[in-house]
Each structure stands twice: as structure tokens, then as C-alpha cells.
Amino acid sequence: DYPFHRHVSGFTSSxxxxxxxxxxxxxxDLANGLHRPHQKPAILRKISAAxxxxxxxxxxHLGQTxxxxxxxxxxxxxxxxxxNPKPTISWAKNGEEVKYNDRILLQPDDSLQILAPVEADVGxxxxxxxxxxxxxxxxxxxxxxxxxxxxxxxxxxxxTESPAVAVDIGSVVKTIQKANVTIKCQVAGVPxxxxxxxxxxxxxxxxxxxxxxxLLIANVSLSDQGLYSCKAANLHGEVAESSxxxxxxxxxxxxxxxxxxxxxSSAGPSTRSVLTSPSGTxxxxxxxxxxxxxxxxxxxxxxxxxxxxxxxxxxxxxxxxAAGQILQILNVSDFTDGEFSCLAQNEAGLLTQKxxxxxxxxxxxxxxxxxxxxxxxxxxxxxxxxxxxxxxxxVNTSYCRDTPKPSLQPVTCNRRDCPSRWMVTSWSVCxxxxxxxxxxxxxxxxxxxxxxxSVPMSNEACAQVSKRPVDTQNCNRQxxxxxxxxxxxxxxxxxxxxRLAVQHxxxxxxxxxxxxxxxxxxxxxxxxxxxxxxxxxxxxVHWRVSLWTVCTATCGNYGFQSRHVDCVHIRTNKxxxxxxxxWRPRPSNWQRCNIxxxxxxxxxxxxxxxxxxxxxEGRVVSQxxxxxxx
Numbered sequence: 001d002y003p004f005h006r007h008v009s010g011f012t013s014s015x016x017x018x019x020x021x022x023x024x025x026x027x028x029d030l031a032n033g034l035h036r037p038h039q040k041p042a043i044l045r046k047i048s049a050a051x052x053x054x055x056x057x058x059x060x061h062l063g064q065t066x067x068x069x070x071x072x073x074x075x076x077x078x079x080x081x082x083x084n085p086k087p088t089i090s091w092a093k094n095g096e097e098v099k100y101n102d103r104i105l106l107q108p109d110d111s112l113q114i115l116a117p118v119e120a121d122v123g124x125x126x127x128x129x130x131x132x133x134x135x136x137x138x139x140x141x142x143x144x145x146x147x148x149x150x151x152x153x154x155x156x157x158x159x160t161e162s163p164a165v166a167v168d169i170g171s172v173v174k175t176i177q178k179a180n181v182t183i184k185c186q187v188a189g190v191p192x193x194x195x196x197x198x199x200x201x202x203x204x205x206x207x208x209x210x211x212x213x214x215l216l217i218a219n220v221s222l223s224d225q226g227l228y229s230c231k232a233a234n235l236h237g238e239v240a241e242s243s244x245x246x247x248x249x250x251x252x253x254x255x256x257x258x259x260x261x262x263x264x265s266s267a268g269p270s271t272r273s274v275l276t277s278p279s280g281t282x283x284x285x286x287x288x289x290x291x292x293x294x295x296x297x298x299x300x301x302x303x304x305x306x307x308x309x310x311x312x313x314x315x316x317x318x319x320x321x322a323a324g325q326i327l328q329i330l331n332v333s334d335f336t337d338g339e340f341s342c343l344a345q346n347e348a349g350l351l352t353q354k355x356x357x358x359x360x361x362x363x364x365x366x367x368x369x370x371x372x373x374x375x376x377x378x379x380x381x382x383x384x385x386x387x388x389x390x391x392x393x394x395v396n397t398s399y400c401r402d403t404p405k406p407s408l409q410p411v412t413c414n415r416r417d418c419p420s421r422w423m424v425t426s427w428s429v430c431x432x433x434x435x436x437x438x439x440x441x442x443x444x445x446x447x448x449x450x451x452x453x454s455v456p457m458s459n460e461a462c463a464q465v466s467k468r469p470v471d472t473q474n475c476n477r478q479x480x481x482x483x484x485x486x487x488x489x490x491x492x493x494x495x496x497x498x499r500l501a502v503q504h505x506x507x508x509x510x511x512x513x514x515x516x517x518x519x520x521x522x523x524x525x526x527x528x529x530x531x532x533x534x535x536x537x538x539x540x541v542h543w544r545v546s547l548w549t550v551c552t553a554t555c556g557n558y559g560f561q562s563r564h565v566d567c568v569h570i571r572t573n574k575x576x577x578x579x580x581x582x583w584r585p586r587p588s589n590w591q592r593c594n595i596x597x598x599x600x601x602x603x604x605x606x607x608x609x610x611x612x613x614x615x616x617e618g619r620v621v622s623q624x625x626x627x628x629x630x
Contacts, residue, residue, distance in 0.1 A: 040134035041083035066142045067190050068117050077112040077140055079127035087129035094123045095153050119144055124151040141188030148193035148232035151186035152241040160348050169230045169241040174347055176248050181217040183243050185230035193232040200226045222247050249300035250349030253278060257296035259322035264292055276342050276353035284358045285332045293327040293355055295342035303344035310338045332359055362399045364406055365389045376418035378452035381410040418448040420461040422469050430475035443471045481521045483528050484508045491534035503534045540570040541580045543587055551593035562590040
């Protein structure tokens with residue numbers, strides 16, 4: 001219905017892009033252009049319709065639309081460009097470099113020829129001209145039977161700085177907020193296709209459209225995220241392409257972190273916490289304590305957080321909580337003073353926040369002296385008193401055990417003559433150990449000088465200061481006592497061994513004149529025994545045994561012998577009741593004997609006769625024999 005040379009109105013301008021500062025007009029003289037000074041490339045546009053050399057061959061310049069039909073055997077796409085130096089020509093299809101083969105050919109004049117075109121050849125072909133000064137590009141659409149065609153891209157575009165970004169439909173666009181995003185939907189088709197835009201499958205009003213089917217999303221915000229679709233339709237069919245728009249928000253610091261408050265409440269009172277900041281915060285902690293460092297950031301998509309210590313990855317023991325936003329240090333003493341950094345990064349940017357860790361040190365302090373050891377004389381000293389401090393507060397001295405102690409020098413004090421005073425010697429030994437004695441000491445009046453000398457003084461000099469101490473006193477006034485024992489009682493108890501019967505006596509505490517007093521008064525004296533083991537005549541017994549009788553058999557299993565066993569008194573050698581000897585093991589009164597096998601039939605002594613079997617010269621023989629005790 002539509003001839004191959006049918007031109008789609010307005011399509012030329014929508015497909016043209018150039019980096020040249022000024023475009024050449026279509027009437028430019030090619031010959032004169034080549035002799036101009038250096039200039040950027042410019043591709044020539046020819047508004048004339050495509051030429052149909054025959055029923056099967058189409059020749060066209062850029063800026064046209066080629067409609068393939070079933071009888072089309074060849075399509076020749078011309079590309080002429082001017083520039084100095086001479087531009088280099090290259091071809092691309094749908095944004096990718098054309099791969100030449102025996103059907104798609106690059107002609108000597110840089111024209112692109114497609115032989116025996118098929119449906120796979122449908123698309124947008126771009127001629128790119130470039131030299132050292134710049135480049136120019138113009139596209140031409142090749143459609144199948146006039147069906148709509150959309151120039152699509154599969155690029156991923158990330159914009160983190162520019163206030164405006166333009167992409168072809170089909171791209172994935174990630175951009176910062178407040179940027180202006182233009183999505184280009186370049187369409188070809190015969191007749192001209194109608195373009196309709198959708199967001200998340202909901203049709204957009206025409207207020208969003210720009211000329212030539214472009215879509216402008218101005219001042220992008222998070223609410224503009226979504227899937228934008230461009231649908232091109234004419235009477236031959238319809239086609240659609242989509243672009244995903246994702247709005248990026250670079251990481252930014254937050255003033256608080258809720259998860260840090262929750263973790264801190266369960267960590268215990270000794271745990272310190274702090275939030276990192278771009279300018280750096282400072283945390284001072286005690287040795288051996290734990291700390292929670294928070295990285296309060298926000299962004300879209302959610303930033304990934306990496307922790308560093310002094311610019312290096314963490315290697316010592318730690319825990320990461322709340323998806324990495326909280327760094328838990330179990331023992332700050334594992335780290336020296338240094339800087340922790342949290343790196344929050346997403347596709348929109350990178351934010352670094354820092355915190356400096358300062359570990360307090362336990363220190364010895366010498367700022368106090370003990371009381372003077374003397375009020376006068378020559379020995380008064382004060383010793384420096386060591387205190388263990390942490391951040392100016394006194395703590396247990398055990399915390400400073402690993403810190404070297406400072407050298408301490410005693411300080412002299414009160415080095416002056418002492419007032420006269422009574423001096424006494426030690427008491428002498430008491431003259432008696434009990435019953436009342438006396439002990440004495442020497443009392444003198446002396447004065448100790450600052451040089452350590454003791455100067456005798458008159459008793460009157462000391463009497464003015466204090467009363468004279470006594471030089472005699474009573475001692476050991478307690479009565480003299482002793483332990484007295486009665487005679488041993490009868491030896492009683494069963495005989496369970498020599499001298500194991502028991503006898504008792506009474507023990508008394510009394511004075512020298514025979515008066516009984518409480519046993520407590522004799523407690524300092526060794527107490528005599530009140531019980532002892534003893535031996536009685538009836539315990540002098542032992543077991544007496546006779547000789548063994550003759551064995552009842554010379555062989556076999558039934559021989560035995562016996563003897564008499566009696567309990568007799570050692571002194572009288574007369575038998576007594578056996579229970580008197582029960583504390584000694586009783587000897588056996590019988591035993592087996594001669595229990596070796598019999599080689600031949602053997603006649604036993606006495607007892608009941610029975611058949612006895614044996615062997616003699618290899619023959620079994622029998623004879624009456626007996627067994628058992630005779």
C-alpha cells in the first residue's frame with residue numbers, strides 16, 4: 001500500500017545528533033567544503049525521497065525511513081560527511097557496532113548495503129562520522145512493512161552530579177534527586193506511529209510530553225521512581241519499550257540512631273557509646289571497658305557500611321550490629337588510641353564519618369603524706385602515700401599494678417627535743433609461778449634530744465608532766481593447783497587381743513593443801529590419763545593343734561586328713577572354752593590330701609566298697625574299692 005520511497009514527516013530532525021558547534025546547511029558545496037580550514041565532521045542530509053532502482057532494490061540517504069517488503073532484495077544506505085581532517089565513517093545498529101558479513105556489506109564509499117533483508121535487519125542504523133575535532137551522527141530507520149519501530153537502548157545510566165540527564169527508552173536510569181530526566185522514545189513507522197506514555201502501566205497525561213515523543217520528568221524526587229513505558233502504534237501494529245527510573249539519595253548523616261539506644265540499654269552501665277560524624281567525634285573510655293560506635297546515616301538505596309581502624313580493615317575482636325550501623329568493641333584495651341571510620345556508600349556517593357578513641361591510663365599519684373611517725377626526737381618521718389587515679393578519680397590500687405611505681409623518699413618531721421618524760425624498762429620475771437609473787441622494773445626521768453641522745457633528768461622534771469609510774473607490782477596471784485589421780489580400777493572387757501581390755505581412774509584438780517577446785521584452774525597443766533588398756537590373766541590363751549592323721553587315700557579325689565584344735569591357757573596349758581580364743585584366727589582341723597590322679601585301680605582304705613575302675617597294661621580292670629572317710 002505504501003511505496004518504498006514514502007517519507008515520514010518530521011522524522012529526520014528527531015534522529016539527528018551532532019557534537020559540531022554549527023551544522024552545515026543541506027546546500028553546502030562538497031567540493032568547496034573539503035578545502036576549508038580544519039572543521040568538525042558534518043553529515044549531509046538529503047531531503048529527496050528514497051530511490052527505487054528496481055522492484056527489488058532501494059537506495060536512500062540518511063534521514064529517511066525504509067519500509068521493507070517481501071520483494072525487497074537490497075537496501076543501500078548512503079552516508080556523506082564533510083570535515084577536515086577527513087572524517088572516519090562507522091555504522092551501528094540499535095546502538096551496537098554493525099558486524100559485517102557476506103550479506104551486510106560496507107561499500108568503498110562508506111555506504112552500508114543489506115542484501116536479502118530479513119526481519120532481523122529491522123532497526124535503527126546510525127552513521128557516525130568522527131575526526132580529531134569532534135563527531136556527528138545521523139540515524140535511519142529500517143522497518144518491516146511499515147510496522148512501528150522504537151529506537152531502544154539497554155544501557156545502565158547512573159547520574160550522581162549532572163542537573164540533567166537524557167537517555168533512550170529501554171535504559172535503566174539511576175539519578176540523584178532534583179535532576180531533570182528526559183527519556184527519548186524515537187519512533188519510526190509508515191504511516192507515522194502515535195506515541196503514548198505510561199508510568200507503572202498507568203497512562204500519563206500529555207502534560208508530561210515534549211516534542212517528538214520525548215518524556216521530561218522535571219525536578220525528580222523519590223515519588224517519581226517507577227517503570228516508564230513508551231508505546232508506538234499505527235494501523236500495522238504496535239510496539240512498546242520501558243525504562244526503569246531509580247532515584248538515588250547519597251548517604252547523609254543523621255542526628256540519632258534508634259538501634260544504638262536499644263543496644264546500649266542491654267549492654268550494661270560500663271559500656272560507653274558515641275555517634276560518628278563527618279568532622280569526627282571523640283570518645284574517652286576506661287581501660288578494659290566496652291564501647292558502642294554508631295554510624296547514623298541514611299540514603300537511597302540503603303548505604304553499605306564498612307568500618308576501618310586507622311585506615312585499615314578491622315582485625316581485632318569486634319561485633320557488627322544493626323546491619324553494620326553499630327560497631328561493638330568488647331575490650332577497648334585491644335586497641336590503642338586511634339581513629340575509627342565508617343564508610344557509608346551507595347550508587348549515589350560515599351560518606352565518611354569518624355570517631356577518635358582515647359583510652360584513659362591508670363596513673364600513680366603522690367600528693368599525700370602519712371601522719372608523722374613521732375611527735376619529737378630524731379625518728380619522725382612521713383611516707384608519701386600512693387594513690388591510683390583514673391581521669392582524676394581515685395580507684396583501687398590493683399588497677400595500677402602494671403604501671404611502674406614512682407620512687408618514694410621518706411620526709412623527716414617533728415625533729416626536735418622531746419619534753420622530759422618517764423622511761424620504764426620491761427617487767428622482770430615474777431618471783432613465783434602461783435600463790436602470789438612480785439615483779440619489778442626501773443623507772444627514770446629522761447629527755448630525748450633531736451639528735452637521738454637520751455639525757456637523764458631529775459624526777460621533779462618529769463613529775464611536772466605526769467605521775468611517776470610504779471616500779472613494783474604483784475603477779476601470779478592465782479592459787480597453786482595440781483592434778484590428782486585415784487588408783488586404777490579393775491581391768492574389764494572382752495579379750496579381743498593382748499592388752500586390749502580397759503581400766504579407769506578418777507582425775508581431780510586440787511590445791512596444795514588438798515582442797516578440790518574447778519578443773520578450769522588446772523587447764524594450763526598437763527592432764528593425766530583417766531583410761532588405759534590393760535591385760536588380764538584370762539586373756540593369756542592360744543590355739544593348740546595336734547599332728548595330722550594319715551591321709552585316707554594315696555591318690556584320687558577323695559583323700560583327706562584331720563587333727564585336733566583346742567583353745568588352751570598359756571600358763572596352765574589346760575583347755576578352756578573356745579570363745580576365749582575367738583580374737584585369734586582358728587586353725588583348720590581337716591584338709592584334703594593326695595589328690596593326684598591314680599594311674600591304676602587303687603584299693604582305698606576302709607569305708608563302703610564299690611566298683612573301682614582303672615587300667616593295667618592297656619586293659620580296663622575293675623576291683624572293689626572304697627571312698628569317703630573311714
